[in-house]
Amino acid sequence: MEYLTKPLTEEEIKKMNYEASGVIPVSLGDLMYYDQEELLDMFSELLIGSCSLMDISHKVVGVLSDGNEVLIEVSGIVDPEEIEE
Numbered sequence: 001m002e003y004l005t006k007p008l009t010e011e012e013i014k015k016m017n018y019e020a021s022g023v024i025p026v027s028l029g030d031l032m033y034y035d036q037e038e039l040l041d042m043f044s045e046l047l048i049g050s051c052s053l054m055d056i057s058h059k060v061v062g063v064l065s066d067g068n069e070v071l072i073e074v075s076g077i078v079d080p081e082e083i084e085e
Contacts, residue, residue, distance in 0.1 A: 008047060013078050020053065024074055025071055056075070058073065
């Protein structure tokens with residue numbers, strides 16, 4: 001399964017009509033350490049490069065072969081004013 005190795009670019013987010021989605025790898029340690037709000041901020045950072053993702057939904061869609069990271073499909077709404085310079 002393909003997953004993001006860096007956050008989506010502004011252009012990619014625009015092409016998605018500011019409804020960003022993607023699969024991100026997250027370590028099991030992070031999933032156990034952080035509370036829900038911190039995890040959502042981390043998912044947002046990994047997906048779009050900032051904590052401004054809203055209405056976040058997420059689900060586990062796989063595990064990397066090393067067994068130390070899970071793949072999480074994340075989606076949400078991006079406020080255009082938050083990413084445009």
